[in-house]
Amino acid sequence: MTDEPCNLFDVGHRACGGCGAALAARLILEAAGSNTIVVSSTGCMEVFSTPYPETSWRVPWIHSLFENNSAVASGIVASLKKQGRTEKVIALGGDGATVDIGMLCISGAFERGTDFTYICYDNEAYMNTGIQRSGATPYDASTTTSPAGKCSFGNSRPKKDLPAILAAHGAPYVATASVAYPADFKKKVEKAVNTPGPCYIQVHAPCCTGWGFEGEKTIAIGKLAIETGLWVNYEMENGEVTRVKKVRRKPVEAYLTEQKRFRHLFRPTKNDVEIAKIQQIADRNAERYGTDIVLKK
Amino acid sequence: MALNLGCTARPGTSRENKTGSWRVFKPEFINDKCTQCGMCVIICPEGCISMNEDGYPVPDYDYCKGCGLCAEECPAEAIEMKKEEK
Numbered sequence: 001m002t003d004e005p006c007n008l009f010d011v012g013h014r015a016c017g018g019c020g021a022a023l024a025a026r027l028i029l030e031a032a033g034s035n036t037i038v039v040s041s042t043g044c045m046e047v048f049s050t051p052y053p054e055t056s057w058r059v060p061w062i063h064s065l066f067e068n069n070s071a072v073a074s075g076i077v078a079s080l081k082k083q084g085r086t087e088k089v090i091a092l093g094g095d096g097a098t099v100d101i102g103m104l105c106i107s108g109a110f111e112r113g114t115d116f117t118y119i120c121y122d123n124e125a126y127m128n129t130g131i132q133r134s135g136a137t138p139y140d141a142s143t144t145t146s147p148a149g150k151c152s153f154g155n156s157r158p159k160k161d162l163p164a165i166l167a168a169h170g171a172p173y174v175a176t177a178s179v180a181y182p183a184d185f186k187k188k189v190e191k192a193v194n195t196p197g198p199c200y201i202q203v204h205a206p207c208c209t210g211w212g213f214e215g216e217k218t219i220a221i222g223k224l225a226i227e228t229g230l231w232v233n234y235e236m237e238n239g240e241v242t243r244v245k246k247v248r249r250k251p252v253e254a255y256l257t258e259q260k261r262f263r264h265l266f267r268p269t270k271n272d273v274e275i276a277k278i279q280q281i282a283d284r285n286a287e288r289y290g291t292d293i294v295l296k297k
Numbered sequence: 298m299a300l301n302l303g304c305t306a307r308p309g310t311s312r313e314n315k316t317g318s319w320r321v322f323k324p325e326f327i328n329d330k331c332t333q334c335g336m337c338v339i340i341c342p343e344g345c346i347s348m349n350e351d352g353y354p355v356p357d358y359d360y361c362k363g364c365g366l367c368a369e370e371c372p373a374e375a376i377e378m379k380k381e382e383k
């Protein structure tokens with residue numbers, strides 16, 4: 001055997017095999033380094049990484065409530081400032097903790113201009129408690145609280161655009177990333193922690209259990225989300241989109257058919273009306289961010 | 298179980314939990330095919346693959362859950378998932 005691998009996010013955590021969020025946690029710490037304090041709100045990542053009295057974290061880590069992640073982080077930032085210390089503070093939350101429950105405190109911290117980085121690992125529902133829909137659940141995804149059936153095609157509302165909301169707070173740096181592109185994600189984390197002021201990253205973290213695919217497909221699904229235009233990787237500096245991941249787009253079916261949460265769109269017969277609506281969402285994304293590769297003639 | 302002050306835990310204590318026992322399929326690394334790109338090391342959700350002195354990946358089977366992500370993403374197809382007899 002080789003030397004023991006020493007990750008700042010250590011082995012032995014209880015995430016499902018192939019967990020996108022576990023991968024995100026490790027990449028975040030690889031990029032941010034050991035001079036980091038992490039605040040983690042309740043959620044999958046908190047639960048699987050810290051079953052008392054064990055922890056996977058090798059950096060100072062504190063658990064907050066769903067609601068007050070950013071408030072706890074603000075307190076730490078204030079204390080570090082008073083003591084003249086240089087640690088970077090990262091607040092970590094799932095999409096439920098971020099776009100639904102913790103919204104108020106995040107907005108407050110961004111308004112105050114707190115020098116911290118908020119990273120949301122977006123697995124598009126409350127996975128820890130059993131796949132309930134959140135504000136980040138995409139249109140038509142079936143969850144336990146938006147089940148598909150005779151009278152429903154799943155989640156009836158579109159995904160909340162939190163990056164835009166936080167950019168509107170005047171955040172100097174807002175980015176979206178995906179665990180399917182680890183190098184890009186790490187670069188963004190590095191940039192965010194080194195940018196003064198409140199920065200936000202939303203990282204797409206496919207969830208094999210909640211979305212219904214095999215754990216080995218986590219990266220492939222993440223890539224498909226980007227290739228179909230249903231997830232866009234971009235960077236926003238001072239409210240302006242400065243960099244976008246360009247793709248040759250595939251039809252959204254390529255992404256939908258791979259996951260059980262969209263299975264109802266293809267059974268018993270293919271639901272062309274609903275699929276067309278999802279395609280429209282992808283088209284709008286592509287138009288808004290200019291993700292399509294245009295070949296010069 | 299008695300709680301510590303502030304319910305603190307020592308860093309990295311989750312190592313006591315050997316998640317390798319979850320595994321059904323075991324990744325086998327074929328060094329002859331390996332191009333040493335390091336993709337498996339980067340994307341392992343466990344972080345349990347490391348490079349040895351010769352630059353080949355070595356998994357820590359104490360913690361590998363056998364998700365198969367490394368085998369799926371290996372560009373050289375140098376990792377094979379084999380059902381494990383225990």
